[in-house]
Amino acid sequence: MTELLNKTAPDFVLKDQEGASHRLSDYRGQFVILYFYPKDMTSGCTLEAQCFRDTMNDFRALNVQVLGISIDDEKSHKKFADKEKLNFPILSDTEKKVVKEYDVWNMFTANRESFLIDKNGTIIKHYLKVDPKTHTKDVLADIKHVNL
DSSP states (O other), X not given: XXXXXXXXXXXXXXXXXXXXXEEGGXXXXXXXXXXXXXXXXXXXXXXXXXXXHHTHHHHHHTTEEEEEEESSOHHHHHHHHHHHTOOSOEEEOTTOHHHHHTTOBOSSSBOSEEEEEOTTSBEEEEEOSOOTTTHHHHHHHHHHHHHO
């Protein structure tokens, strides 16, 4: 949704795979990559999650919080996170409020889209048609460019 670009990211509170609550506004002061994905345990979603997992040290070095979101429940997220040894929160939006607020809902599932949010909570980049293989590299390059 291009209407969100350069605006304050809509705030939310969702639970992760461990049952812990995450409020987006709690991450002010650092970059956030908010990535939406269709479904736990599917090939593209697994590849994307693995890429975030494998580059997490790079994200942390740049003070970036990675948050994944799908409509799967916490139990599914827990199984997925444990199986793939994910080292970041994946949030459960079973009520579909956040996917609709960010306009990534397509009647059946969440689209594979991401939002880069700056330290002030402003959406500075919207990634459409994300390629799970290259997405983390693209995001890291953008953050390094903004951080200069």
